[in-house]
Amino acid sequence: MSDVSKMYINGEWVTSESGETKQIMNPATGELVGTASFGGGQEAKKAIDAAHDAFGKWSRAAARERSKYLYKLYELVRDHRDELAGIISAEMGKPLREAKGEVLGAADNFLWYAEEVKRVYGETIPSSIPNKRIMVLRQAIGVVAAITPWNFPVNMVARKIAPALAAGCTVVLKPAESTPLSAIRLFELIEQAGFPKGVVNLVVGDPVSIGKEFMENEKVQKIGFTGSTRVGKLLMEGAAKQVKRVSMELGGHAPFIVFEDADLDAAADGLFESKFRNTGQMCISTNRLYVHENVASSFTEKLAERLKKAKVGDGRNKDTEIGPLVNEQALNKVLDHIEDAKNKGAKVAHGGNRLTDGDYAKGFYCEPTVLVDVTTEMKIYQEETFGPVVPMITFTDEAAVVEHANNTRFGLAAYVYTRDNARCFRMAELLEYGIVGINDGSPTQTQAPFGGFKESGIGREGGKYGLEEYLETKFVSFGV
Numbered sequence: 001m002s003d004v005s006k007m008y009i010n011g012e013w014v015t016s017e018s019g020e021t022k023q024i025m026n027p028a029t030g031e032l033v034g035t036a037s038f039g040g041g042q043e044a045k046k047a048i049d050a051a052h053d054a055f056g057k058w059s060r061a062a063a064r065e066r067s068k069y070l071y072k073l074y075e076l077v078r079d080h081r082d083e084l085a086g087i088i089s090a091e092m093g094k095p096l097r098e099a100k101g102e103v104l105g106a107a108d109n110f111l112w113y114a115e116e117v118k119r120v121y122g123e124t125i126p127s128s129i130p131n132k133r134i135m136v137l138r139q140a141i142g143v144v145a146a147i148t149p150w151n152f153p154v155n156m157v158a159r160k161i162a163p164a165l166a167a168g169c170t171v172v173l174k175p176a177e178s179t180p181l182s183a184i185r186l187f188e189l190i191e192q193a194g195f196p197k198g199v200v201n202l203v204v205g206d207p208v209s210i211g212k213e214f215m216e217n218e219k220v221q222k223i224g225f226t227g228s229t230r231v232g233k234l235l236m237e238g239a240a241k242q243v244k245r246v247s248m249e250l251g252g253h254a255p256f257i258v259f260e261d262a263d264l265d266a267a268a269d270g271l272f273e274s275k276f277r278n279t280g281q282m283c284i285s286t287n288r289l290y291v292h293e294n295v296a297s298s299f300t301e302k303l304a305e306r307l308k309k310a311k312v313g314d315g316r317n318k319d320t321e322i323g324p325l326v327n328e329q330a331l332n333k334v335l336d337h338i339e340d341a342k343n344k345g346a347k348v349a350h351g352g353n354r355l356t357d358g359d360y361a362k363g364f365y366c367e368p369t370v371l372v373d374v375t376t377e378m379k380i381y382q383e384e385t386f387g388p389v390v391p392m393i394t395f396t397d398e399a400a401v402v403e404h405a406n407n408t409r410f411g412l413a414a415y416v417y418t419r420d421n422a423r424c425f426r427m428a429e430l431l432e433y434g435i436v437g438i439n440d441g442s443p444t445q446t447q448a449p450f451g452g453f454k455e456s457g458i459g460r461e462g463g464k465y466g467l468e469e470y471l472e473t474k475f476v477s478f479g480v
């Protein structure tokens with residue numbers, strides 16, 4: 001069993017009690033990347049027990065002590081950037097350049113929280129009663145169960161465990177079952193950083209039974225999740241039974257609005273970033289492109305020019321800009337959205353097909369695609385596509401386009417390109433989204449709050465906001 005990648009529970013590398021394993025395939029080639037031990041609720045329970053036992057000491061350690069481990073982990077992740085990026089590319093197809101950026105983003109989270117941990121301040125408040133004093137303490141919530149998706153298999157883990165550990169929480173992490181290998185490598189670095197046993201645990205396996213244990217085990221105080229709105233709602237329902245705290249980063253349906261006065265070259269570059277990075281598989285990916293009627297044809301041309309140059313291929317090739325979709329089901333959904341739009345009258349301005357020539361035949365590739373004449377009844381307008389397809393709609397009126405952009409149950413990210421300053425402010429205020437990129441197609445940064453309005457989630461990750469999510473507020477009243 002030496003070639004089976006293991007789970008990390010209470011400072012030990014273990015395989016599942018059932019002996020079950022899962023093979024991880026490269027979506028670019030269909031090749032076997034590795035095999036992971038595949039556990040379930042039993043392993044989750046052991047990991048929760050370990051995290052619970054470790055909580056007292058870890059949460060009471062001096063902030064500078066916790067900072068030391070996080071800083072060491074930052075250095076290790078930074079120094080293993082290329083290796084981790086290679087695993088990410090192999091297990092989910094991400095272009096190497098982007099995967100390296102993702103790993104640096106993860107390292108930056110460990111660095112940020114190694115510093116921020118020193119600034120968890122409490123407060124004193126003037127009392128209305130002369131012989132009483134009011135003190136406010138900020139304390140770690142307790143054991144955190146975290147569930148992460150496959151599209152950023154290292155950074156999503158970092159964005160949860162870094163603030164949780166900084167706050168003094170202990171953690172059980174379940175990565176996506178299709179991308180456990182990069183998380184396992186990250187946990188080897190966690191072990192190397194010397195975190196005390198039980199402080200950070202990794203379980204890989206069946207999402208339903210692990211999720212059930214996370215929801216039902218009274219030792220878990222908080223569930224942190226990034227993934228689909230469907231699963232997020234299930235977890236919130238389960239968590240509600242014990243009033244567990246939750247942080248949810250869920251689906252998006254991002255509008256990208258190009259006004260008549262926009263710098264069209266900058267807008268085309270911004271759209272390329274926001275739509276084609278990670279092959280369109282991001283919750284902040286553009287899902288609806290609104291372009292002012294007067295610039296629609298020149299913008300479409302610029303976009304098509306850019307896409308003609310984009311190199312599609314195996315993420316491990318260094319010049320690849322757009323990789324494969326993560327699996328066959330994801331590819332079929334994208335192709336179905338294109339087909340449905342064409343049947344309902346959309347025209348293909350660029351791309352539109354699965355790529356099957358030569359090496360492409362082995363992977364789940366779709367051409368980068370631009371659809372024009374898109375209307376509101378098409379699936380591509382209504383659902384999150386999670387792929388390299390731009391559906392374009394033209395508009396003339398500012399108020400109407402804002403109304404369209406806001407007319408959704410989602411509210412994660414929105415993008416606007418315009419050179420009118422007053423309009424920049426109007427858009428920033430009127431768009432009902434947690435993240436608004438004004439003349440910026442790639443707004444995420446470690447220190448900024450990341451999260452959604454409406455059904456896109458609850459809570460924020462990043463910077464001081466991310467740390468808040470793992471702290472309770474305690475009021476202490478002193479009689480003097």
Ligand code: ADP
Nearest residue numbers: 147148149175176177207208211226227228231
């Ligand atoms: P996606 O469609 O992007 O894969 P999911 O919400 O299905 O999004 O997956 C995100 C994460 O949620 C993954 O780690 C997955 O294993 C986990 N997950 C899926 N179903 C459940 C569930 N019923 N309970 C707990 N976790 C789940």
